[in-house]
Amino acid sequence: MAKLYFRYGAMGSSKSANALMVEYNYRERGKKALLVKPQLDTRDGDAYVSSRIGLKCRCIYLEQLIQMQEQELRAYDCIIVDEAQFATKNQVEFLVHLVDDLKIPVICYGLRTDFKREFFEGSMWLMAWADVIEEIKTVCWCGKAATCNARFDEAGNMIRSGEQIVMGANDRYIAVCRRHHRNGHIK
Structure with a gap:
């Protein structure tokens, strides 16, 4: 089926x-x-x-x-x-x-x-x-399950506003756990 x-x-x-x-x-x-x-x-x-x-x-x-x-x-x-x-x-x-x-x-x-x-x-x-x-699972830098996608700028600061779709990969995004997404810690 x-x-x-x-x-x-x-x-x-x-x-x-x-x-x-x-x-x-x-x-x-x-x-x-x-x-x-x-x-x-x-x-x-x-x-x-x-x-x-x-x-x-x-x-x-x-x-x-x-x-x-x-x-x-x-x-x-x-x-x-x-x-x-x-x-x-x-x-x-x-x-x-x-x-x-x-x-x-x-x-x-x-x-x-x-x-x-x-x-x-x-x-x-x-x-x-x-x-x-x-x-499909992956991990945050802290070792916990990464369920959130964090976008960051050239200085490595997490971005919280802007266009929904901005193409990129490791140069703009990192997967993090919910806690680190909420706190803005991407590394």
């Missing part, structure tokens, strides 16, 4: 690496998995998903997936969406359609919340509609 999965974690929890490994596992077994990401995410170059540990694979954009014909979609055994927090409500509804109507499993990877601990649109609807919700 096809299901919609949402596998979330803080920055640096290996979400993209997990997505790439799942795609590889499908391919290794002779199955067709389609790797997808929202077009908003341009950090890895045009139509690529890559991880901090060096794994990289071509993908298509979520916007392209939605334009595909039903016959094309049915050729896939699984759809894997990286950076799913950037999806819109309508795009998440489309992923639900793939699962419920076309019987294609969809595995989404993304952040649950932003640097202010507020939901992204895609994450909110995935939390509401996913059949399976799983946390």
Whole structure:
């Protein structure tokens, strides 16, 4: 039975690496998995998903997936969406359609919340509609579970206001525990 999965974690929890490994596992077994990401995410170059540990694979954009014909979609055994927090409500509804109507499993990877601990649109609807919700764990600098994403400036100070979406990785964000997020301690 096809299901919609949402596998979330803080920055640096290996979400993209997990997505790439799942795609590889499908391919290794002779199955067709389609790797997808929202077009908003341009950090890895045009139509690529890559991880901090060096794994990289071509993908298509979520916007392209939605334009595909039903016959094309049915050729896939699984759809894997990286950076799913950037999806819109309508795009998440489309992923639900793939699962419920076309019987294609969809595995989404993304952040649950932003640097202010507020939901992204895609994450909110995935939390509401996913059949399976799983946390990918990582640790804070103190050793406790890191569940929050802290954005910081050039001086290393935690930022608490600003645009929700500012692309970056280790150069702008660090995963911390809730206590250190509340206290503003990123190291």
